[in-house]
Amino acid sequence: MKNLIKLIMIATTGLVMSNASVVAQSKPLRIEINQGVIEPMPIAAPKFVAKGNGSQEYAKQITSVIVSDLAGSGLFREIPASAHISDINNFDAPVQFADWKAINAQALITGSVKVSGDNLTVQFRLFDVFAQSALGDGLQFQASKGNWRRMAHKVADAIYARLTGESAYFDSRVVYISEEGPKNARRKRLAIMDYDGANSRFLTDDNDIVLAPRFSPNNKEIVYTSYKSGSPKVYLMNVDTLKQRLLDEQPGMTFAPRFSPDGSHVVMSLTEGGNTDIYMVKLKNGAKTRLTSGTSIETAPSFSPDGQQIVFESDRGGKQQIYVMPTSGGTAKRISFGKGSYGTPVWSPRGDMIAFTKISKGRFHIGVMRVDGSNERLLTASFLDEGPTWSPNGRVIMFFRETAGASGAPAIYSVDVTGRNLKRVKTPSFGSDPAWSGLLK
Amino acid sequence: MTSMKLTLAAIALIGLSACDSNSSMGGLGKNGGGSGNGGISQSALDPASIAYFNETIGDTVLFLVDQSTLTPEATALLDRQAAWLLDNPQNSVTIEGHADEQGTREYNLALGARRAASVQNYLVSRGLTDARIRTVTFGKERPLAVCSDEACWSKNRRSVTLVTGGLGS
Numbered sequence: 001m002k003n004l005i006k007l008i009m010i011a012t013t014g015l016v017m018s019n020a021s022v023v024a025q026s027k028p029l030r031i032e033i034n035q036g037v038i039e040p041m042p043i044a045a046p047k048f049v050a051k052g053n054g055s056q057e058y059a060k061q062i063t064s065v066i067v068s069d070l071a072g073s074g075l076f077r078e079i080p081a082s083a084h085i086s087d088i089n090n091f092d093a094p095v096q097f098a099d100w101k102a103i104n105a106q107a108l109i110t111g112s113v114k115v116s117g118d119n120l121t122v123q124f125r126l127f128d129v130f131a132q133s134a135l136g137d138g139l140q141f142q143a144s145k146g147n148w149r150r151m152a153h154k155v156a157d158a159i160y161a162r163l164t165g166e167s168a169y170f171d172s173r174v175v176y177i178s179e180e181g182p183k184n185a186r187r188k189r190l191a192i193m194d195y196d197g198a199n200s201r202f203l204t205d206d207n208d209i210v211l212a213p214r215f216s217p218n219n220k221e222i223v224y225t226s227y228k229s230g231s232p233k234v235y236l237m238n239v240d241t242l243k244q245r246l247l248d249e250q251p252g253m254t255f256a257p258r259f260s261p262d263g264s265h266v267v268m269s270l271t272e273g274g275n276t277d278i279y280m281v282k283l284k285n286g287a288k289t290r291l292t293s294g295t296s297i298e299t300a301p302s303f304s305p306d307g308q309q310i311v312f313e314s315d316r317g318g319k320q321q322i323y324v325m326p327t328s329g330g331t332a333k334r335i336s337f338g339k340g341s342y343g344t345p346v347w348s349p350r351g352d353m354i355a356f357t358k359i360s361k362g363r364f365h366i367g368v369m370r371v372d373g374s375n376e377r378l379l380t381a382s383f384l385d386e387g388p389t390w391s392p393n394g395r396v397i398m399f400f401r402e403t404a405g406a407s408g409a410p411a412i413y414s415v416d417v418t419g420r421n422l423k424r425v426k427t428p429s430f431g432s433d434p435a436w437s438g439l440l441k
Numbered sequence: 442m443t444s445m446k447l448t449l450a451a452i453a454l455i456g457l458s459a460c461d462s463n464s465s466m467g468g469l470g471k472n473g474g475g476s477g478n479g480g481i482s483q484s485a486l487d488p489a490s491i492a493y494f495n496e497t498i499g500d501t502v503l504f505l506v507d508q509s510t511l512t513p514e515a516t517a518l519l520d521r522q523a524a525w526l527l528d529n530p531q532n533s534v535t536i537e538g539h540a541d542e543q544g545t546r547e548y549n550l551a552l553g554a555r556r557a558a559s560v561q562n563y564l565v566s567r568g569l570t571d572a573r574i575r576t577v578t579f580g581k582e583r584p585l586a587v588c589s590d591e592a593c594w595s596k597n598r599r600s601v602t603l604v605t606g607g608l609g610s
Contacts, residue, residue, distance in 0.1 A: 183587040209582055212546060231577040232550060253554060253578060256547040269547065271578065274509070274558020276551035297551040313548065320548055343545035357545050383589065386545055402542075404589035433546070 005151060010123055010138035029107060029128040029135060031075050031163050040077040041163065043070065044105035044129075046088045047081070048122070051114035058145070059113040062122060062152040066109065068196065069156035069170040073396075074421035076163075079105050091123060097132045105129050109159060118144050122151045126159055135162050149198060150440065157439070169391035170195060173437045174398065175213040175222050175239070176412060178202065179430035183408060186430075190224060192239055195391075195436065197412075197426040203242060212387070212433045216259045219437040223247065223257035223266055234268050236283075248281055248288060256299045260327075261307045267291070269299040278312055280327075291329035302346045303327070304371070311335075311345040311354055311371075322356060324371070335373030344387055347371070349438070350394035353417070357386045357399075366399045368417055379419040383408075387432070392439045398425065400432040489529050491604045498525050502560060504598040507544070509555035511563060519560060522602055523567035535603040536560045538578045539585075541594035546580060553578030560600045 031041045045067050050059035070076040086099040091112035100108045111124035125138040139158055141151045153171035160168035178191040178200075190210050193200035204210055204226075211232070213224035222239055225232050229246075234254040237244040247266060248254055257268035263283075270279045278291045278298045292298040296316035303310055311324050317334065320341035325332035336342040340360030347354055351371070358365040358378065364385045369376040384402040391397070395417055402410040410432040412425040425431070487493060494500065499522075502515040511519065526532060538557030540549035557576035565571055586593035 184584050186582070209579075211582075253550075255550050269551065271551060271554040274555045274561070274576070276554060297548060297555070299547040299551050300545070313545075315548075320545075343548050359544070362543070384542065406587040406589075408587075408589060 005147060005154060006142040007154075008140045008142075010125075010140050029131065029163065030165055040071075040075055041106050042079050042104055043076045043107040043109065044079045044084065044100055044103065045070075045109040046084055048111035048113045048124070049088060049091045051091075051112050052116070054115045055113050058115060058120060058148055062113055062148055062155070063111070065149055065152035065196075066111075066156045066159070069153060070159060072196065072423070073160065074416060075160075076107075079103055091125075095127055097127070097129055100127075100129045107135070107159075107163060109155075111155065115145065120145045120148055120151065122155060124155050124158075126162055149194060153194070166395070167393045167439065169393050169396060169436075169439065171440045172392050173215075173219065173440065174389075174412075174425070174434050175203075175215060175224075175437070176400075176427070176434040177210060177213070177432045178427065179410060179432060180206070183406060190222070190237070191427075191431075193427065195425075200428050203237065203239060212256065212435070214258050214435045215437045217261055217263045217438065219440060221259075222435075223259060223268075225255040225257070234266070236266075248286065250288070254279075256301065258302055260303050261305055267301040267303065267310060269301070278310070289329070291325070292332075300344045304347050305349055305351045309347075311347055313343045313345060320359075322354065322373070335369070335371070336376075337373060338376055346388055346390060348390050348394040349392060353394070355388035355390060355397050357388065366397060366415065368397070377419065379415050379417070380413075380422065384410075385413075387434070389434050389436045391436055396421075398434045398436055400434060402432070488525075491532075494522070494525055494602075494604050498522055500602045500604075502600045502602075503595060504556055504600070506541075506594075506598065507552065508598075509552065509559045511559055515560075516563065519563050520567065523564050523569060526564065526569055526573070526604075527567075532604050532606050533573045533575070534564075535575045535577060535605060536564075537583075537601040537603060538576065539583060539597055539599050539601070540581050541597040542581045542584065542589065543594060544581065549580035550578050551580075553580045556598075556600050560602065 048059040048063045050056045067078045071078050083103050086096050088110045108127040108129050114121045121142050123140045126135040128135050141154055143151055150171055156170045157168035172195045173192055174195055175192045178189045179186050181187045187206035188210050189206045190203040190213055191200055209227040211225040213222045215222055222237050226235050232253045232255045234247040234257040235244050236247055253271040254268050257266050259266055266281045269276050275295055276297045276299055278301050280289045296314050298314045301310045301312040308327055309324055310327055313320050314323050320343045321334055322336040322342045322345045323332040323334050340358050342356050342358050344357045345354050353368045354371055355368050358367050363381050365378040366380045366385050366388050367378040382401050383404040385399055388397045388399045396414050398414045400410045401413050402408055409430040412431040412434045414425055415422040499518050536557040538553035540552045561574045561576050584597045586596040
């Protein structure tokens with residue numbers, strides 16, 4: 001897939017109205033997202049200017065995706081077009097800041113969309129309305145028309161980064177399990193979609209149970225568990241060619257795989273004689289190293305972003321709890337101490353937190369704690385919330401929620417690490433086991 | 442499908458009575474034994490059949506919450522399974538281990554594997570060879586009962602002994 005999106009900077013100087021005195025700002029316009037934003041920043045994003053034939057619909061859709069990304073983050077609030085005093089009809093004309101200030105827009109996004117043949121060019125600029133100045137240079141993205149959604153996500157990523165000072169997560173994908181059929185005979189298929197649920201497509205048919213896919217660091221491969229051979233086994237798949245292979249040919253059931261941050265190894269659980277332990281497999285030669293031993297259950301391993309440590313769950317103390325050990329194996333330290341059981345730990349891409357599933361008093365929670373186990377915070381609660389996965393910037397967590405009863409079924413949700421902005425991610429059928437990719441290149 | 446199952450169950454009941462020499466239906470049993478007209482029910486009645494194993498002996502063992510230890514009811518049933526399997530050496534078994542929905546996916550896979558291994562170990566202790574027994578875990582992927590309370594969960598925390606090969610397979 002040649003999904004190259006070309007990016008160039010476009011000049012902004014001279015665009016700011018010459019007769020307006022530019023207010024010197026001590027600080028750039030910025031939204032602080034550490035404490036959990038209570039009041040989203042009001043932004044205006046008038047429909048991008050369509051340049052030439054066939055650009056109208058793209059301009060409309062691209063603007064709509066950008067707004068949906070930004071507003072969906074919970075950090076921004078769109079001021080609807082109906083409230084706008086003026087339009088942007090010329091991308092290169094000076095901005096009438098007073099018109100945007102009057103409707104209380106703090107940031108203004110302007111843009112243009114041009115179709116030429118199979119190619120699409122998207123330009124945008126970001127303004128601090130109250131300072132009456134541009135925030136960074138204008139940017140231009142070029143790609144084939146089929147990539148229009150990704151280009152919109154890239155624009156939104158750039159705006160998010162400028163307004164928060166942090167990297168974003170919109171141009172990313174989620175691999176998940178699509179589910180259909182009754183609860184006692186679910187048909188499961190591997191599927192992949194954009195982070196917002198768009199462009200969902202299947203990677204497998206529904207002949208075999210498939211579980212818990214995870215992306216490789218370069219987002220091109222996934223590891224997952226399939227019952228293709230009659231019992232659970234870990235497979236690797238290229239998401240573009242759909243070519244798959246069994247990871248470990250030796251006997252034993254294998255599941256709960258995850259790539260190392262450098263992509264060279266896969267860590268997973270292997271069950272032999274009823275005992276489940278954690279093993280590391282070197283992808284180059286298939287060499288397998290055992291990392292845990294004993295009769296307890298050790299599973300759900302996840303690497304620290306520096307590759308030095310592995311967080312996992314074990315019932316060695318009598319109940320499911322979370323432990324951290326060196327990547328070479330050896331002594332593990334328990335980090336979860338609250339009441340209840342803890343499972344499915346996942347290390348944040350920022351390295352600062354562990355997300356987990358907690359089961360307490362018959363309820364399931366998604367929670368986060370520091371890597372030493374302190375500052376535990378529960379973000380959700382329901383009959384069954386399970387399987388957290390981090391956004392590329394470590395600010396959002398996706399998971400699945402299953403409803404109770406005979407007609408109970410799973411759906412994918414996301415929540416900010418602050419506990420705010422809980423919302424459903426729409427999938428064509430039931431969805432479970434989401435795994436977020438890194439930012440696409 | 443349902444009526445078929447009912448018929449089989451009924452036949453299995455008759456089969457049980459026929460085997461019981463102290464049955465109050467002794468006369469009928471005698472007649473049945475003498476006539477040899479088992480054309481309709483022969484395959485289901487055959488104690489070497491898989492249907493007999495599944496329905497008369499029982500293929501399912503239940504477990505307590507988060508446990509893989511065998512209850513007295515479980516070992517009693519497994520004793521009968523072992524005896525049948527020793528009498529029918531041409532058959533192999535796959536032991537499926539299952540969990541209820543009140544656990545995370547990975548943990549439940551490991552728990553299902555523990556339950557299947559528990560059953561396997563018990564059958565081996567009763568004289569079966571390892572080579573005849575395969576285990577597989579389904580975790581919470583294949584519940585038998587679909588409600589979300591203990592009435593269903595207790596049915597889903599189970600192992601199922603699937604007989605393969607031999608008569609009636």
